[in-house]
Amino acid sequence: MGNSVTLMIDGQSVTVAEGTTLRAACDQAEHVVPTLCWHENLTPANACRACVVEVKGSRTLVASCSRVAEDGMDVQTASERVLNARQVVAELLLSVSDAKLAPDLLHLAEMSSADPVRFTGGATWAQPVRQDNNLYVRDLSKCILCYRCVQACGDDAQNTFAIAVAGRGFGAHIDAGFGRDLPESDCVYCGNCVAVCPTGALMGKTEWDLRQQGQWDESRITQTETICSYCGVGCELDLHVMDNQIVKVTSPQDHPVTHGMLCVKGRYGYDFVQSEDHH
Ligand code: SF4
């Protein structure tokens, strides 16, 4: 048995295993803090500041996704400072990105009563949608710089390191190296970046095209579990099917082999399955 620590969360005593983050401890106490960049299978990037909490004795607000719980800590998840900080995070992100397909950001904005136009007038990093390959589309006007894609492409999963954050301040953006198109980069099209993107800034081409045509309809999509047949690893696939067509492939986040990550064959090999079906 490992050691445990006991802390106060919003006046309630909570005991958690040593090493538990404040975010997880708050979760356990059912005082859930909102998150944007945090993802269960990625190292906390500490990028978005949506999950800040107030810790008694600490001058600054603390990112609960990465700070580990300590014995005797006194944590507030909904103090005035916390609520203000959350609201500003939401307002800043709404001012620089198109949140239409970002449910977590929309939720944060709603719960913090964010004013969506408070910071408009600030410079935004506008750029055209990049469709430079057949598998996924990049619309970085939706990007909130959460770093998830960079981590999934890097040593949290894929180890390809094809993408990184380039530029600074309002000019900071996700880049495949010197503004290159993906086919000229090191990308191997595993789509793991797409799978973890919380805003729709990265999107499978099939979904993108269907949305452009007004045909994407979540209510008509069913999911079927299967095991990928391309090799012997045994990755579990969730086939998202609409009108008898596979429109997206994901893998469950809690699957012990994939942790939600796949390779290009599992993720995008369905075009091959479908072309076979049509003969
Ligand atoms: S598809 Fe895979 S290799 Fe390409 S940028 Fe995304 S995570 Fe990296």
Ligand code: SF4
């Ligand atoms: S492209 Fe998506 S995953 Fe990558 S930093 Fe932007 S919002 Fe996050």
